[in-house]
Amino acid sequence: MLNRRHLITHAALASATLALPGFALAQTPTTRIIVPFAAGGPIDVTARVLAEAVKGSLGTVIVDNRAGAGGNIGVSAAAKAAPDGLTLGIATTASHGINPWLFSKLPYDPAKDFAPITQMLRVPNVLVMNAEAATRLNINSLADLIAYGKANPGKLNYGSGGNGSAGHLAGELFKNQAGIFAVHIPYNGGNPAQIGLLSGQVDFNFDNLATAAPNIRSGRLKALAVTTLQRSNVLPDVPTVAATLPGFEIDTWWGLVAPAGTPAETVRKLNTAFTDALKSPEVKTRFGLLLAEPAPNSPEQFGEFMNRERVKYERLVKLSGAKVD
Incomplete structure (x- = not known):
């Protein structure tokens, strides 16, 4: 009985000791990535x-979806987080390239409120036509589309996911460089815009390749050109817009940022963890x-890239006339 009482006493003392602050077991802090869009989309x-890929080097990493206001709510939350390397955000073409010129006021400063970590990836956009319309109008190439537009002013139209969207800006740049006119039909999002194209409501769109690819493969859409400077490995037979209109380049990208003021040593540690993951065969396959x-790079390279994107989209937003107040 005495031995048993001693064991119980020792166990109680041990439990009490572990509960004391000075004897707390060390735990790896959780890192949080704020995604400024709803769950289920490609960014999420x-x-x-x-x-999942960095848990071996960083421990537990969770995703926190903060959707709304074109991504501005989530991006602002990341900017205002403590600069301790435990809260990260996703910077996108919209949040750090387009929105600074599209919105009259932003709840964050894309140039000053963030410490770049690394670009994550890029997804080419593609100029696609309704296949039936392409056949009816005898358009088999980008040059054919431009020639038709010049011969039939005002007869072409194109759709996008909304005023100021990447598809809208690509369309305005294309019109400007090609010297043609096409009516812009804004939809409430990328999916309605694609439905409008498939149903023949519009003649062409600049769509995200990931979204358009299934309908290109099924023959419902005809791909005329990709918007990156190089051809896509996914559509190697489709030429670039730049082959016809030199200098044309627009794609979709996103990457990781931390709040401004995050120590440089912490940023380097995060960069190493995430770039190693982006180079891994598993991540390449899943992104594929x-x-x-995948487009891993250094914090300096990612920062310079975002600066160039802001300069590019300032011109394009002004060209389009789009504004959100």
């Missing part, structure tokens, strides 16, 4: 792939299912 999916190409 790729963030979750990376969160989304027709996305």
Whole structure:
């Protein structure tokens, strides 16, 4: 009985000791990635792939979806987080390239409020036509589309996911460089815009390759050109817009950022963890299912890239006349 009482006493003392602050067991802090869009989309999916891939080096990494206001709510939350390397955000073409010129006021400063970590990926956009319309109008190439537009002013139209969207800006740049006119038909999102194209409501769209690829393969859409400077590995037979209109380049990208003020040593540690993951065969394969190409780089390279994107989209937003107040 005495031995048993001693054992119980020792066990109680041990439990009490572990409960004391000075004797607390060390735990690896959790890293959080704020995704400024709803769960299930490509940005969310790729963030979750990376969160899983870096758990060996960073420990537990969770994804926190903060959707709304074109991504501004989530991006603002990341900017205002403590600069301790435990809260990261996703910077996108929209949040760090387009929105600074599209919105009259932003709840964050894309140039000052973030410490770049690494670009995650890029997804080519593609100029696609309704296949039936392409056949009816005898358009088999980008040159054919431009020639038709010049011979039939005002007869072409194109759709996009909304005013100021990447598809809208690509369309305006194309019109400007090709010297043609086409009516812009804005839809409430990328999916309605694709439905409008498939149903013949519009003649062409600049769509994300990941979204358009299934309908290109099924023959419902005709791919005329990709918007990157190089051809896509997914559609190697489809030429670039730049082959006809030199200098034309627009694609979709996103990457990781931390709040401004995050220590440089912490940023380097995060960069190493995430770029190693982006280079891994597993991540490349899983991104490939989304027709996305990993694009790891240094914090300095990613920062310079985003600066160039802001300069590019300032001109394009002004060209389009789009504004959100």
